[in-house]
Amino acid sequence: MRSHSVRPFLCTALLLLGATAGLRAALPPMGLLPAAITDPDMARADYIEQCAGCHGVNGSTAPAALPELRGRVGWFLCTPDARAYLLxxxxxxxxxxxDNQQLADMMNYVVxxxxxxxxxxxxAPFTADEVARERQHALSTTTLSAERARQVDAAIRICNAPASLxxxxxxxxx
Known part of the structure; x- marks a missing residue:
């Protein structure tokens, strides 16, 4: 009788292990992250908890009508205005x-x-001081789509970002 009660627990544990391995495989390798991130595992976990529900665990949202991050969001670091826009x-x-450093770490994971x-x-990676300064000026008086379009146009014009952005x-x- 006892072996039957352990079996569901064992199956659940194995499924969770497999899901964790699959999740790790879908995420970018940690080697691409700047050394400025104080806790890379926490940065990744914060992204998953705070952002992945809309932007996807691996930064891919297609075909949802949301900006895809994977392989694209880094272009926003090419101008000071676009960099501030992200924060x-x-x-x-x-x-x-x-915590501003924790948020900087998460945003560095993203970009x-x-x-x-x-x-x-x-x-340069985001810093705690930069996050503290910019988050005081949260966007609220403009439509996000119009502001994103403005920043994307600047990245295309100034930094040769692809038009597909x-x-x-x-x-x-x-």
Whole structure:
């Protein structure tokens, strides 16, 4: 009788282990992250808890009408205004993560981990001081889509970002 009661627990544990392994495989390798991240595992966990529900665990949202992060969000580091825009987004600026270094770490995970090669090679990681300064100016008086379009146009014009950045995700139908 006892072996039958252990079996469901064992099956559940094995499923969770498999799900964890699958999740780890879908996430960017930690080697792409800047050394400035104080706790890379926490940064990844914060992203999953705070952002992945909308932007996807691996930063891919297609075909949802949300900006895809994977391989694209790094372009926002190419101008000071676009960089500030990322930190001023309402869900970032008003994040439940109150510690500015922890939020900087999560955003560095987003732009360097999920953004991958789209982040300019010389781009500096976000700092706690920068997060503290920019989150005080959360976007609230402009539509997010209009502000995103403005920042994307600047990245295309100034930094040679691909025109496909205007789409919410690669392959989007107009």
């Amino acid at each position: 001023r987004l309402p869900n970032v600026a008003h994040s439940r993560i109150k 360097f981990g999920l953004g991958g090669a789209s982040a300019p090679p010389a781009a 205007r789409l919410l995700y690669p392959g989007q139908k107009g």
